[in-house]
Amino acid sequence: xxxxxxxxxxxxxxxxxxxxxxxxxxxxxxxxxxxxxxxxxxxxxxxxxxxxxxxxxxxxxxxxxxxxx
Numbered sequence: 001x002x003x004x005x006x007x008x009x010x011x012x013x014x015x016x017x018x019x020x021x022x023x024x025x026x027x028x029x030x031x032x033x034x035x036x037x038x039x040x041x042x043x044x045x046x047x048x049x050x051x052x053x054x055x056x057x058x059x060x061x062x063x064x065x066x067x068x069x
Contacts, residue, residue: 016044024051 020042027040031053038053039060052060 020049024049027051028053 023040023042027038028051030036031038036053037057037060038051040051041061042049054060
């Protein structure tokens with residue numbers, strides 16, 4: 001039972017890693033192909049990963065209030 005839980009946990013970690021890389025690759029392709037500003041934020045288990053197409057742009061991320069039009 002304990003061994004199965006370890007394997008499940010490891011598999012979820014591997015799956016997360018693959019999905020995160022794929023998401024950031026897609027975000028980069030949107031930036032390159034469409035000349036769009038892209039900001040992607042992932043939080044999992046207290047850790048944060050960020051992809052931004054314009055690292056020196058202080059306007060990203062925008063507040064939720066500024067996104068409502």
